[in-house]
Amino acid sequence: MIRFENVGLRYGMGQEVLRDVSFHIPQNSFQFLSGPSGAGKTSLLKLMFLSLKPNRGLIKIFGRDTARLDHDELAKLRRQIGFVFQEFRLLNHLTTFENVALPLRVKGMSESAYRTDVAELLEWVGLGHRMHVYPPVMSGGEKQRAAIARALISRPKLLLADEPTGNVDPILARRLLRLFVELHRSGTSIVIATHDTSLMDQIEARRIVLNDGTLYIYD
Numbered sequence: 001m002i003r004f005e006n007v008g009l010r011y012g013m014g015q016e017v018l019r020d021v022s023f024h025i026p027q028n029s030f031q032f033l034s035g036p037s038g039a040g041k042t043s044l045l046k047l048m049f050l051s052l053k054p055n056r057g058l059i060k061i062f063g064r065d066t067a068r069l070d071h072d073e074l075a076k077l078r079r080q081i082g083f084v085f086q087e088f089r090l091l092n093h094l095t096t097f098e099n100v101a102l103p104l105r106v107k108g109m110s111e112s113a114y115r116t117d118v119a120e121l122l123e124w125v126g127l128g129h130r131m132h133v134y135p136p137v138m139s140g141g142e143k144q145r146a147a148i149a150r151a152l153i154s155r156p157k158l159l160l161a162d163e164p165t166g167n168v169d170p171i172l173a174r175r176l177l178r179l180f181v182e183l184h185r186s187g188t189s190i191v192i193a194t195h196d197t198s199l200m201d202q203i204e205a206r207r208i209v210l211n212d213g214t215l216y217i218y219d
């Protein structure tokens with residue numbers, strides 16, 4: 001599904017922050033991406049989301065060599081990937097419902113076509129009662145779940161989540177992890193970047209560990 005071969009990334013003229021990174025993410029797999037702060041986790045997720053380009057190496061996503069794709073083809077691939085941003089990136093002037101529906105509106109769907117799907121997904125993440133409120137009055141955990149719902153509404157083949165439990169208490173973190181496990185069971189591949197070892201210890205899953213730009217895999 002995703003293949004990296006000898007990928008290197010640097011910002012500007014700085015040192016490489018990712019060095020000779022090679023790995024494969026199979027279809028329908030679940031993995032944690034961990035490593036100390038500054039090790040390159042967010043950078044690696046952005047490469048997988050095609051929002052950054054590597055300085056060297058090969059990145060294949062859904063079987064396509066991303067270096068050979070034009071802007072439109074990259075955008076088409078990216079629509080099959082959901083991304084939960086560390087800082088949520090919800091729009092404050094839209095309600096929870098409108099934020100989650102946004103990717104479908106952008107695709108040109110009418111509200112009558114997506115209303116039920118959005119409402120059901122919000123129920124599933126436990127936000128059915130917060131559908132019509134705006135982000136500034138929501139708690140960190142509520143915003144986190146809204147961001148997860150927005151990443152899922154287009155039914156992505158792959159979900160990338162950057163510290164998705166970083167802003168919630170341990171009970172909610174366990175609930176969110178259960179949501180990801182359920183999503184994985186329904187066929188989505190999941191990559192969760194996290195520092196939280198107690199979260200990773202809760203389930204048997206592959207661990208991809210970055211340390212100082214070098215990647216190690218523990219199957």
Ligand SMILES: Nc1ncnc2c1ncn2[C@@H]1O[C@H](COP(=O)(O)OP(=O)(O)OP(=O)(O)O)[C@@H](O)[C@H]1O
Nearest residue numbers: 011012017035036037038039040041042043044195
């Ligand atoms: N836009 C940028 N410009 C320059 N350097 C950057 C940029 N983004 C990240 N870096 C640097 O790249 C390295 C890896 O950063 P990255 O955010 O990928 O790490 P991380 O493992 O996700 O960290 P954290 O766990 O703290 O979020 C760091 O040294 C960081 O300072």
